[in-house]
Amino acid sequence: MTTTSTYESIAEEVLRGVGGKGNVRSLAHCATRLRFVLVDPSRADKAAVESTSGVITVVEAGGQFQVVIGNTVGHVYDAVVAQGVDGTGGGSTGGPLSRVIDLVTSIFIPFLWTLAAAGLLKALLTVAVKISPGFGATSTYAIWFAAADAVFQFLPILLAVTAAKRFKANQFTAIVIACALVYSATIAVMPGAHGASVTLQAFAQGGGKLTFLGIPVVMANYLSAVVPTILAVYVQSHVERLAERVLPAMVRNFGTPLVTLALVVPASFLAIGPVSTWIGDTLASGVDQLWGLSPWAAGTLLGGLWQVLVVFGLHWAFIPIAFQQLATTGHTDLAGALFAPVLAQAAATFAVFLRTRDRDLKAVAGPAALSGFLAGVTEPAVYGVTLRLKRPFVFACVGGAVGGGIATAGGSAATSFVLPGAITVTSTLNVGSFALQLLGCGIGMVIAFALTLVVGFKDLPAASGSPSDAASHGKASQGGTASQDGIATLVAPVAGKVVPLAEVADQVFASGAMGSGLAVIPSEGKVYAPLSGTLVSVMPHAFGIRSDSGVEVLVHIGLNTVELQGRGFTPAVAQGQRVNAGDPLTDVDLQVITDAGYDPITVLIVTDPGAHTAVVPTATGDVQPRRAALDLVG
Structure with a gap:
């Protein structure tokens, strides 16, 4: 088993x-x-x-x-x-672009949500100061701002950890290298003009001559530095491998980091930092020049294509440029064009939610629209709704183009790294015209919503009539996969209260990404097969069944109950065994699940409807096991 x-x-x-x-x-x-x-x-x-x-x-x-x-x-x-x-x-x-994207994703993803959370907190603090200017002078604000801004100021340290993993370098040595870069802008070590010690950066900015072994040092700003840190860790990885080959085994443990620090840190200040800073500044300057030539045209282009870039994962190539802009100017023009396309995608998805007659699509569209609107995460909306229907995706891109052009025409830009959404749009309060940013977002959303709702789309095939109508098409109330007039029936796997799949506290299930179905809050611990077929997978907490007609279903007992490692489950079947609808699958001790802190809700999902075109839940309220629960129509 x-x-x-x-x-x-x-x-x-x-x-x-x-x-x-x-x-x-x-x-x-x-x-x-x-x-x-x-x-x-x-x-x-x-x-x-x-x-x-x-x-x-x-x-x-x-x-x-x-x-x-x-x-x-x-x-x-x-x-x-x-x-x-x-x-x-x-x-x-x-190509080079593919390699850049792969590099950026592998380095930024591990702490992306921390960055997003800090950016959101920073945006909320901006709103608070606008509402109450005096709040910005309080220690409460200062402490919260430290929580929001620290990750951006000391970003090189986070980058060192993930870059070291990517380049297979020593993570602790990488952290020390990053700390040395940040040290130059934070710790006073050089005598200043008036006797007080100053940082290396302040010393250079004040006209002091920085040298290393007589070689002039061009001091850059290493707070929030992205490219210098990544390149320094890349060089570190090669120095370490060389040292491992050259140094005797008896001194290798301390000798390798000693040699690495002694070489890479000076190299970073002498060459890696200045060169990579110049590269980053050049890229950021190129974007600034493009925006300078025609802000609205640049915003229109980026706003219209942004979700297309997201689909192919190409949007990650813009992350280093955005951080470079933040480091050099304190804001990023790129972000000013991105709120409209994200919110337009959410608006198109909400229009689908209102217009579609397909209940499963509606169950996916509602949460997906909310996710895009509030969190700025559009993948559930794109892959689960708009891209499937094609037209709404295009309508959202049109709205994003118009809205992005309007927002950037007013010089809108974000002052922190955020995932674009309805709340984080406040990160653009202090740069450019916030009114035009809101106008662009609003018009973009209206265009996407109206076109989707009025012009419409080719809906997914759906069952006509109500669930009770579908239930009257001659299906059996017990026994499972009886089929008549193109309708097949699945029975409830457990006794309990039926809830919509969208209300399950698991985004994978609730989004419909795995398929359509329903959930039951169980009142007893006996679980039965919802249809006749072969058990293609048997876990203590989950069972996959494939019928002779190609229909595949998943019965999943509890959320995250895999972590119980079978405790509380007594399966009555084995993989490869054939079962009939209503046959026992397992006995479950619901008390063990709840005592361990897990939700015992049981999910029935049609992972493959076979030749059928729609999945229609028919059970509501309290349901008995082995009674009709789902119709497969078409």
């Missing part, structure tokens, strides 16, 4: 679909997707990977085979790496 976790099961299926771990050159992950670089892309079975439960879709772009998972991508990534796959992302192929 297998005890493989859900994440490990997804990892196994995905690895099989990409041609096995021998076909994986390297792997990285971003906020929502696994990014494979394959030895032979032709060996990958895209359809098989897309059909895996837990996979939203697959995108092939930039020399990568990108598997979109969602918010649980980190867990699946860990499960894939645990099977012996190179998880450093260091083997990327493709």
